[in-house]
Amino acid sequence: MHRAAEIDVVEPVDKRAPLVLGGETFRSITDSVCAPVEWQKTPMAWWIVLLLSASLLGVLGISVGYLFWEGVGIWGLAQPVSWAWDITNFVFWVGIGHAGTLISAILFLFRQKWRTSVNRFAEAMTIFAVLCAGLYPAIHVGRVWAIYWVFPIPNQMGAWPNFRSPLLWDVFAVSTYLTVSALFWYVGLIPDLATIRDRATSAVKKLAYGIAALGWRGSSRHWQHYERAYLILAGMSTPLVLSVHTIVSFDFAVSQLPGWHTTIFPPYFVAGAIFSGFAMVINLMIIARWLFKLHNLVTMRHFENMAKIILLTGSIVGYAYAMEFFVAWYSGNPYELFAFINRATGPYAWAYWTMVTCNVVIPQLFWFKKVRTNLAALFIISIFVNIGMWFERFVIIVTSLHRDFLPSSWMYFSPTIWDVLTFLGSWGLFFFMFCLFVRFLPMVAISEVKGVMPEANPHYSGNHTKGAKA
Amino acid sequence: MTSSTGRPASGKLFGLLAEFDSAAELFHACEHVRDAGYTKWDSHSPFPVHGIEKAMGMKPSQLPWIVAAMAAIGGVGGFLLQVWINVDAYPMVISAKPFLSWPAFIPVTFELSVLIGTFGTVFGMLALNRLPQFYHSLFHSDRFARVTDDKFFISIEAKDPRFAPNATRALLEKAGAKHIEEVPE
Numbered sequence: 185m186h187r188a189a190e191i192d193v194v195e196p197v198d199k200r201a202p203l204v205l206g207g208e209t210f211r212s213i214t215d216s217v218c219a220p221v222e223w224q225k226t227p228m229a230w231w232i233v234l235l236l237s238a239s240l241l242g243v244l245g246i247s248v249g250y251l252f253w254e255g256v257g258i259w260g261l262a263q264p265v266s267w268a269w270d271i272t273n274f275v276f277w278v279g280i281g282h283a284g285t286l287i288s289a290i291l292f293l294f295r296q297k298w299r300t301s302v303n304r305f306a307e308a309m310t311i312f313a314v315l316c317a318g319l320y321p322a323i324h325v326g327r328v329w330a331i332y333w334v335f336p337i338p339n340q341m342g343a344w345p346n347f348r349s350p351l352l353w354d355v356f357a358v359s360t361y362l363t364v365s366a367l368f369w370y371v372g373l374i375p376d377l378a379t380i381r382d383r384a385t386s387a388v389k390k391l392a393y394g395i396a397a398l399g400w401r402g403s404s405r406h407w408q409h410y411e412r413a414y415l416i417l418a419g420m421s422t423p424l425v426l427s428v429h430t431i432v433s434f435d436f437a438v439s440q441l442p443g444w445h446t447t448i449f450p451p452y453f454v455a456g457a458i459f460s461g462f463a464m465v466i467n468l469m470i471i472a473r474w475l476f477k478l479h480n481l482v483t484m485r486h487f488e489n490m491a492k493i494i495l496l497t498g499s500i501v502g503y504a505y506a507m508e509f510f511v512a513w514y515s516g517n518p519y520e521l522f523a524f525i526n527r528a529t530g531p532y533a534w535a536y537w538t539m540v541t542c543n544v545v546i547p548q549l550f551w552f553k554k555v556r557t558n559l560a561a562l563f564i565i566s567i568f569v570n571i572g573m574w575f576e577r578f579v580i581i582v583t584s585l586h587r588d589f590l591p592s593s594w595m596y597f598s599p600t601i602w603d604v605l606t607f608l609g610s611w612g613l614f615f616f617m618f619c620l621f622v623r624f625l626p627m628v629a630i631s632e633v634k635g636v637m638p639e640a641n642p643h644y645s646g647n648h649t650k651g652a653k654a
Numbered sequence: 655m656t657s658s659t660g661r662p663a664s665g666k667l668f669g670l671l672a673e674f675d676s677a678a679e680l681f682h683a684c685e686h687v688r689d690a691g692y693t694k695w696d697s698h699s700p701f702p703v704h705g706i707e708k709a710m711g712m713k714p715s716q717l718p719w720i721v722a723a724m725a726a727i728g729g730v731g732g733f734l735l736q737v738w739i740n741v742d743a744y745p746m747v748i749s750a751k752p753f754l755s756w757p758a759f760i761p762v763t764f765e766l767s768v769l770i771g772t773f774g775t776v777f778g779m780l781a782l783n784r785l786p787q788f789y790h791s792l793f794h795s796d797r798f799a800r801v802t803d804d805k806f807f808i809s810i811e812a813k814d815p816r817f818a819p820n821a822t823r824a825l826l827e828k829a830g831a832k833h834i835e836e837v838p839e
Contacts, residue, residue, distance in 0.1 A: 209804065210700060210803065210804035211803060211804045213834075214700075214802075214803045214804065217700070226819055273709075334712045336735065342743070342744065343741055343744060344739040344744040345739075346746060346748070347736045347739065347740060347758060347759060347762060348746075348748055348751065348755055348758040350760070350761075353761040353762055353765075356679055356761070356762045356765040356766065357765050360765040360766070360768055360769040363769060363772070364768060364769065364772045367770075368771075368777045370776075371776055371779070375700075375701075377804065378802045379700070379802040380804060381802075382799040382800070382802045383803070394788065396787075397784035398780070398787070398788075399699060399786050399787040399789070399790065400785070400787055400794070400802075401790055401792060401798075401801060402698040402699055402700060402801040402802055402807075403696050403697075403698050404684075404696060404697040404698065404699065404702070404703065404706050404707070404710060404712075405696055405710075405783075406783045406785070407699070407702035407703075407706075407785050408702075408707050408712055408715050409715045409779045409782045410702070410703050410779060410783070411715045411777070412718065412779070413714040413717060413775050413776065413779035415720050416717065416718065416771075416775045417772065417775055418774075420725075420768050420775070423764075423768070424765075424768050427764055427765065428717060431761050431765075433816065434761075437757075452788070453738075454776065463721065467730055491724070509728060521753065528709040533800075576677075630700075631700055631701040631702075631802075633795075634700055634701045634804075635701035635702060637655065639676065639677065640677050640701060641677065641678075641704065642677045642678050642680070642681035642682075642703050642705060642706070642709075643678065643681075644676075644677070644678050649781075
């Protein structure tokens, strides 16, 4: 498949760049998206990435196994820094997941049709990221064998979980988020699984995809209930994603620590999550688009829109940094003020300024259209955003803990090799699942992309459309 | 002839299957079929065609009611669970807060209403669609495999009171069908 020429992406409101380029038809869209799923001979590159991911996944297994054997002391944690890489990584992964739900649900409610080329991919990213995230709260407790105590199940002790704790709210929030995201993703997959079923040449494929597709036959009576369900899922997922990261922020905000106990956390965390999530989507999508030749379906317009969202949420995060400092000073609270001066000038200043540079300064380049529409710039800036957002969580967690109210308890936290390996291993889990996803499932929402093409409009006539908006 | 599902076709007629090339053609054809008074019929497309519910005379979906009921059950149930746990089963004294500290119960209540509401949405939608349904007479048609690709279809069942093999076929031809076939049950 040759790459169609990129057309101008200037968008006055009344004349937007088309969402699908290159004169694609419904048939050609089906063909190009189903291609990786229908590979007769899987390319060596896929096997290599799978094996690398599997190795990292093995590293994760060893790290977690050793953790269970020896205890949480193998990490660099020590009082007062009782949370460090474990919770940083938890919030990092959950945050990345939020972009997928935003693309699926919130952009759907805002009728942003451009979401259809990236939503399947982004939702898959959400599910895998949330799985990586959920690992950490489960393994970071001191007594892993008692982790089932977080669930409200009748037991011989007559004990129940503490519902006034955000740590328990997290259990419900993240479990709900994972379940709802997975169900939303699956519902979206049903028509596309039917597409693969109807094209399947081997009996095994036909059976497997046939079962997964539940017998879908494109009936309009079914589409009616389906579309209703999709809208309702989008409508419920939107407050869900806002609530999940709000509850994650409550892990810190409802405590008493200076630098943690602040009401700005919920909106600040949610904006930060969207920020880092979109950066991850851009990184992954640039690679996937190139590898799987999806240039006509994922266009510069899509990337430009995502870059604008990154610019917006990055600016919100920058504003939040400024406000934290201002309120710390304005409050007159010496502990609060110390916490922030310590962040900027204390032993972790290197982490703080990395965070500010990556999150606030570098994304401002997206004000320039030339930068927004340059794939290399998009890729590099997105990597910086992810680095910056990891450091943001690290800075919030560790700087507030390492120097809190009692100076005799102050310490400088350093990660051990096991902190690092567990984190690297989680990437292995993420990419391993991603490899399986791109090989066995359609990575673009076929029926949805077709549905936003001008030809899908029942009042479409010839080359001109009446009332069909991109 | 065996269907793609493997079950051999019986001698009885399921109905007629008409094929169309575009969403616009399907839409207008549906209006014809609706106006002719058929009730046991359906249209099929690779993506939902905007406005086709009106063109087919469909009533609005009842799914929102199912979802509302399930979400209410989830929310109320979640709240009552927390109330029972904190007031009766295992009251914990935390910072001298009242046992029925309802503001603290809100996050879990919300999450549970979303969770149970989602179950209602997904399983309610599947139930209303009678899915999974791995066997359907239309799968006997080989051309029908393109319904998930780029073709559009209307199927009118022989069970419909107004069905008459010749008249129904003539109606579909007049409505612009590119190909019409008889589908066995």
